[in-house]
Every structure is written in structure tokens, then in C-alpha cells.
Amino acid sequence: MGCCCCFSSWSLLCQTLFLLNLAAYHLAHASSDEYISAIGHPGMKSPDVRVGLEAWNFCNEVGMEAPNMGSPRLADCADLCCPLIIDSLGRTTKCEVHHKVNESDNSLGTGDKFPVTRFKPYTDPDLFAVEKEQYLASLCENGNFDKNTTLCPENGKNISKIITKRNFPCFSEGCMNQPLVYHNYTRLVSLGDQIESLTGGFYGTYDLDADLSKGVGNKSYFSVTWQKNLSTGSWIFSQRLTTSSKYPWLMLYLRADATEGFNGGYHYSGRGIKRKLLESPNFKVKVTLDVKQGGGPNNPCDGDVLTNVTRYSEMIINPATTSRCHADNLVSCPPYHVSRTGEKIYRNETSQFPYSAYHLYCSPGNANYLEEPYDICDPYSNPQAQELVQILPHPEWAVHGYPEKQGDGWVGDSRTWVLDVGALSSRLYFYQDLGTEPARRVWSSINVGTEIxxxxxxxxxxxxxxxxxxxxxxxxASSGVSFD
Incomplete structure (x- = not known):
């Protein structure tokens, strides 16, 4: 279960990329040393606010709405307007905040009619959330697992009841509810020397009996706030996530999506800030990450759900996380590793395979020709099958700007990273059926966040x-799929 603020992203514990189509190894090199931004607001420096919040249950769907909360899709889109007008006393007029989304928009729930008739008031909570997300986007233009549920498909297939040996926590029926979400709408603030800016945020809990006015206590909690960094002009997104006994498996991400088409983990079109689809190996990610608290040691980090796979490439920087990939546990290793020189090193080559560079690898459940030994990724926590490659700080990845050793970039070591995500993702092993043409690796979403x-x-x-x-x-930049 989790929340995502859709604006822009990398990860507290893991770099997460989502790929919605089957992919194969693809190694190439960009021919230019000059880079330009692929997002609408380079460096997060726009004076205006464009933030969307979405929440999902264990299988990345809505299922049912929380009481009196409406559909779990919300937005805060506000413009800072500072007209250069001088009044009769020689004073400039004050800045104003102009909201594009109001409370009635954010409170829309399943079956409610939209103010714009081209958006359909579906009575299915999952379908309504899709419409609401796109409706809110139009205004802004310019865990916990219940094994008795039938909500989650198994590797994209609808089933009558989940049968699994995996020991997922669930306190009782109904542990896949949507959260209570509260909104501090963006407001105007004066920062030093009369500099005016905007600030706002979302916060909430999955514990439906919680009263946050009395404090968090032993309840689950999440929050994200935004404010300007006066020295750089960038937005700072400050986030917090707390688990509880009823909700011990939660996640919170800040995410950048493509402006059209599919986005990470979903099988429907979304809206985002990326003006161009990213293809390995030709893109980098720049981000400043400041970890305040780590969240404990347990931090992993075409729309046809029957044949598609959501792929995750995750860098885990939590030093409490160790490798499960060993010479005597090959089931948690990818079939082979690609060295920085392009050499394939198979996992049974014990003297050469860099086991400590990997936390774990698991295979997609709809694969037909898996190589023994293998472990299937959780088949229920995504609308379609999923494949995970979780890597750890290691010299193998440092050549691409990633952490070289455990502790790099962790608590007390805030850094600005320039990550050659495209080059690294082109080296990673991902499953592909035998005899099929090597597929392009096109990434629709990039996340920054954590999973406890x-x-x-x-x-x-x-x-x-x-x-x-x-x-x-x-x-x-002028080739491939763009949305300009």
C-alpha cells in the first residue's frame, strides 16, 4: 500500500524505474556530451506548484474508497502571481496565489459527475480514479495484504481467491483500505527580505480510527510538504513515512511520469512532467537527496496485463540492507551480470560474479522459459506481472555515478547525485522469451521514495x-517519442 506525489523523483532507498513492456539487454552509447532537460520544470525551479497525490492498495488499485475521502486522487496546482504594479504611494502590489484545483474537485468520489462532461462518472472505483486523475491534470495544465481478497490479479489474471505461501501481514479483513488524506492547500509565505513564495502539503494515515489532531501516537502516518530553497530556487519536497502494527508495509514516492501514455505500475494512461520518453542508455538523473531517518532495516525498495511486465531497477542505499545473492543462494541472483566492459559473467562463475553488488533478483510470473534456479516475484502486488533487480552500493555501479560503498548518501551525508541511469539500466539483466528480438528499454516513470x-x-x-x-x-532529444 502506498502514496505517490507525482511531480518528480529518485529514491531514499532505491532508484526505481518502471518499464511496461518486455525488454532485452541493449547496450549502446550516446554520441553527444551535451545534455538538455527532458522535464517541463528543469531542476524543480518553477515558481508555481504542480503536485498530484495518488494512493493505492497492495495491488496498485483503489478497490474501495476511504470513508468521506472521495477517490484517492488529489491535486494542488497553484500559480504565484506578482504583478509589477506601483500604487499611488509608490508601493508594488502584493503577490497572490491563484488555485487551479478547489476542494470540490479534490473531493469527487466514485459515481460523482465531473464539472466537465467528457470525463465519465464511473461507478467502479478503479475506473473512476483514472478519470479523476486525468480531470485534475486537465485543470493543472499551463503493504498490507488481505489474502481473502479477490481485488488483486495474479500476474495480470483475474482469480477467485489468492492462494499463496508468502507470509504477508494482514491484521484482518479490510487491511487494504485507502488512507485518510488531509490537504494543506498551497499558500503565500514571505521568506527573508520580503521574498514571496508558496508552500503547502498533504498528510494522512491508513488507520481509519486515527485522530491526527491528537498526534500520530502509534498510528501510521505519511506527509509531504513543499517549499522553496532560497539559495538554489528549487522546490524542496520533505517527506515522512511511519508504519504501525496494523499497517507494517507502506511506501511513499515522489514520481515523474510521461506527459502522455502509461506510467509506472499502472495499465492506463496518466499525466506527468516528462516531455520525452526515456530510453536506455541515453538519459541521466540529477537529484539532491537528504536522508534524515532511515526507516529501519527492512527497506526493499501497451496495457495488456497478461503479457506486460512492470520492471523495477532499484538501488538500495540503506546500509542495514545486505546481499541475499550468494554463491550458495543463486536463486536470488540474476542469471548473469554484465560488466562495465560488456562481458557476461554467469552467476555460477563464483570467482568472477559480483554477488555483493546485488540484494536480490526475482523473475516475472508470466515468463515461459525461466532458467533454474529461479524465484517468482510477488504475483499480486501489481496489476501485471513484475520483475525486480535490486542492487547495492558497489564499485560496479559507481562508474555510473551511483554509491560505491554502503553508507554513501545515507543519514548525515546529503549529496547531489548525477546518476547515469540510462547506462546502468542497459547493463542489468531482464528476462525475455527465447527467440524474440531484443526489445528497446523505454522507461515511463522515475521514482524517489521509500518502502518500509x-x-x-x-x-x-x-x-x-x-x-x-x-x-x-x-x-x-529531437528523436524518439516527445510530447512537445
Whole structure:
């Protein structure tokens, strides 16, 4: 279960990319050393606010809405307007905040009619959320697992009841509810020397009996606030996530999506800030990440759900996370590793395979020709099958700007990273059926966030993200799929 603020993204614990189509190994090199931004607001420096919040249950759907909360899609889109007008006393007029989304828009729930008739008032909560997300986007232009549920498809297939040996936590029927979400609408603030800016945020809990006016206590909690960094001009997104005994598996991400088409983990079109689809190996990500608290040791981090796969490439920087990929546990290793020189090193080559560079690998459940030994990724927590490659700080990845050793970039070591995500993702192993043509690796979403995984006690993670940008070589910026 989790929330996502859709603006821009990298990860507190893991770099997460989502790929919605089957992919194969693809190694190439950009021919240009000049890079330009691929997002609408390079470096997060727009004076205006464009933030959308979405929440989902264990299988990345809505299922049912929380009481009196409406559909779990909300937006805060506000413009800072500072007209240069001088009054009769020689004073400039004050800045104003102009909201594009109001409370009645954010409170729309399943079956409600939209103010614009081209959006359909579906009575299915999952379908309504899709419409609401796109309706809110139009205004802004310019975990916990119940094994008795039938909500989650198994590798994209609808089933009557989940049968699994996986030991997922669930306190009782109904542990896949949507959260209570509260909104501090963007407001005007004066910062030093009469500089005026905007600030706002979302916060909430999955514990439906919680009264946050009395404090968080032992309840689950999440929050995201935004404010300007006066020295750089970038937005700072400060985030916090706390688990509880009832909700021990939660996640919170800041995400950048394509402006058209599919986005990470979903099988329907969304709206985002990326003006161009990203293709390996030709893109980099720049981000400043400041980890305040780590959240404990358990931090993993075409729309046809029957044949598509959501692929995750995750860099886990939590030093408490160790490798499960060993010479005596090959089931948690990818079939082979691609060295920085392009050499394939198979996992049974014990003297050469860099086991400590991987936390774990798991295979998609709809694959037909898996190589023994293998472990299937959780088949229920996504609308379609999923494949995970979780890597750890290691010299193998440092050549692409990633952490070289455990502790790099962790609590007390805030850094601005320039990550050659495209080059690294082109080296990683991803499954492909035998005899099929090597597929392009096109990434629709990039996330920054954390996942607190099945904590026995309430754990809190806290971090901030700023200076986010996605960079593509100038000579490929005009090629491929763009949305300008």
C-alpha cells in the first residue's frame, strides 16, 4: 500500500524505474556530451506548484474508497502571481496565489459527475480514479495484504481467491483500505527580505480510527510538504513515512511520469512532467537527496496485463540492507551480470560474479522459459506481472555515478547525485522469451521514495528531495517519442 506525489523523483532507498513492456539487454552509447532537460520544470525551479497525490492498495488499485475521502486522487496546482504594479504611494502590489484545483474537485468520489462532461462518472472505483486523475491534470495544465481478497490479479489474471505461501501481514479483513488524506492547500509565505513564495502539503494515515489532531501516537502516518530553497530556487519536497502494527508495509514516492501514455505500475494512461520518453542508455538523473531517518532495516525498495511486465531497477542505499545473492543462494541472483566492459559473467562463475553488488533478483510470473534456479516475484502486488533487480552500493555501479560503498548518501551525508541511469539500466539483466528480438528499454516513470517492508514495530523514515532533473543528450532529444 502506498502514496505517490507525482511531480518528480529518485529514491531514499532505491532508484526505481518502471518499464511496461518486455525488454532485452541493449547496450549502446550516446554520441553527444551535451545534455538538455527532458522535464517541463528543469531542476524543480518553477515558481508555481504542480503536485498530484495518488494512493493505492497492495495491488496498485483503489478497490474501495476511504470513508468521506472521495477517490484517492488529489491535486494542488497553484500559480504565484506578482504583478509589477506601483500604487499611488509608490508601493508594488502584493503577490497572490491563484488555485487551479478547489476542494470540490479534490473531493469527487466514485459515481460523482465531473464539472466537465467528457470525463465519465464511473461507478467502479478503479475506473473512476483514472478519470479523476486525468480531470485534475486537465485543470493543472499551463503493504498490507488481505489474502481473502479477490481485488488483486495474479500476474495480470483475474482469480477467485489468492492462494499463496508468502507470509504477508494482514491484521484482518479490510487491511487494504485507502488512507485518510488531509490537504494543506498551497499558500503565500514571505521568506527573508520580503521574498514571496508558496508552500503547502498533504498528510494522512491508513488507520481509519486515527485522530491526527491528537498526534500520530502509534498510528501510521505519511506527509509531504513543499517549499522553496532560497539559495538554489528549487522546490524542496520533505517527506515522512511511519508504519504501525496494523499497517507494517507502506511506501511513499515522489514520481515523474510521461506527459502522455502509461506510467509506472499502472495499465492506463496518466499525466506527468516528462516531455520525452526515456530510453536506455541515453538519459541521466540529477537529484539532491537528504536522508534524515532511515526507516529501519527492512527497506526493499501497451496495457495488456497478461503479457506486460512492470520492471523495477532499484538501488538500495540503506546500509542495514545486505546481499541475499550468494554463491550458495543463486536463486536470488540474476542469471548473469554484465560488466562495465560488456562481458557476461554467469552467476555460477563464483570467482568472477559480483554477488555483493546485488540484494536480490526475482523473475516475472508470466515468463515461459525461466532458467533454474529461479524465484517468482510477488504475483499480486501489481496489476501485471513484475520483475525486480535490486542492487547495492558497489564499485560496479559507481562508474555510473551511483554509491560505491554502503553508507554513501545515507543519514548525515546529503549529496547531489548525477546518476547515469540510462547506462546502468542497459547493463542489468531482464528476462525475455527465447527467440524474440531484443526489445528497446523505454522507461515511463522515475521514482524517489521509500518502502518500509513488514516492520515488527512502528518505523519512521524521513527525507527530502530537491534539484530534480532528467537529462538527455542533445542529439537524441529531437528523436524518439516527445510530447512537445
Amino acid at each position: 517492508y513488514v516492520s515488527s514495530t512502528g518505523m519512521t523514515a524521513e527525507w527530502s528531495v530537491s534539484d530534480f532533473d532528467i537529462l538527455v543528450p542533445e542529439d537524441v
